[in-house]
Amino acid sequence: MIGANIIKSEDIELLLTDVAERYGYDFTQYSRASLKRRLNRICLIDKFTSFAELRYTVLNHPEYLQRFVEEITVNVTEMFRDPTFYKALREEVFPKLGTYPFIRIWLAGASTGEEAYSIAILLKEANLYHKSLVYVTDINPGVLEQASSGIYPISQMQLYSESYRLSGGVEDFSKYYTANYDSVRFHSDLKEKMIFSTHNLVSDTSFNEFQLILCRNVLIYFDKELQNSVFNLFDDSLETLGYLALGSKETLRFSNLEKRYKQIGLEKIWRKNR
Template identity: 70%
Template sequence: MIEPDIVKDEEMEMLLTDIACRYSYDFTQYSRASLKRRLNRICVIDKFTSFAELRHRLVSDASYLPRFIEEITVNVTEMFRDPHFFKTLREQIFPKLGTHPFIRIWVAGCATGEEAFSLAILLKEANLYRKSLIYATDINPGVLEKASRGIFSAAAIKQYEENYLLSGGKSEFSSYYVSRYDLVKFNEDLSEKMIFSTHNLVSDASFNEFQLILCRNVLIYFDRNLQNKVFRLFDESLQPFGYLALGAKETLRFSSIEHRYKRCFDEKIWKKLHH
């Protein structure tokens, strides 16, 4: 189905201002093209006959906001996505993190939690899990609720297992979960060192000091100014000589913090050089 172009630019700006004023969610620096596509999509899916109707619903009904955020923010993820990246974490980064007495990892924009569970499995296999904490945050409370349960569709497991093996996994992948009908539930001991909480990269402050921050395929939806703002937040949150991992289409190049980082292992992993 071709999505009708319901949303006009000036209407979109008014809506973003409304949301910022009423709910303190600031989407004004999100990439306009991406926002427009998603606003059009939400009008089609939720059967709004006009953009004015969507705007009225958002402003007058606070209970609709979580649904709106779920559609506007992007929650596409899979376990061990880009296996080569996870192989690099396993072979190059984790041995270095292992020298720390305690390891804090932040998964920013964790969506439904597949990446956090992938990291937990890597940490287990490196014998580092008991001295680690994984902070998994997202702007969207709905996906965090799902992430914290560790339940995923069985349909995706074959792909996850393939990714796991390509990332250098040595165990029987099925030992990490139990199957129930068309769902799989990951073992409780994988999530005991995870903390799930809402965090808005646009407006919330740094909340800890980390040795590793992963924020993959989130920043592509932000404009350059907002990316810079988020990079400064990560810089404040990262220990000297800590690592920042970005998605395939994201880069620290041309950012305001680039001079303090060095790209390593030919991956989208950047090492912080100093304060």
């Protein structure tokens, strides 16, 4: 089958070096197993018959770069994913954040924005949204554009509504969006306090001080060295007693910051020690 297993390990190293030097995107510390799968998937979908063809297209057609980045960076997300995690935010974290005069939240690797609207809804229901600012960042400008639009398939709303309910939500979920044929648009007041911006976790630095940072299901695609580098970035960006939230398969355990944080309950939420 075309593209089934075109990319070899040595090809990956060459292509990553090329992309870093030509465009400034550094994927060299991404998990090689994940990269190999996704590069072979690109070859299959876009019908490249050889590594040389893929490499030529990436390096000589800059307009193809956004598609390449979209495929390399994993954009799988949903609203209120892992409802017990959002229930813990609702019951254990947000009451503490409510004691602050102003709340800054960073959603790193936010992809198409479903998590951003989930957080906005939680903040609204906790009566904290008016004094919050939510920075929504991703390396990929294409997915941020979709996040900013607030438009999602109507086919997902039954799942999202159920996850919202399991997270402790008691409102009619449909109050937060307007349906239009096969899609819905979430109400604009949910993004009044959102700032959408590109940010590269590999190469960009801290840009503010936050009370809560969420980076869920992103670090599993990084190697150990890059994970520790990103943890240091988050530590620099998180104020004392602030919260760091990770995905279900991610952990601060065995990291260089483990002793500086305390896990809150059973969810992947840590609080920075004094």
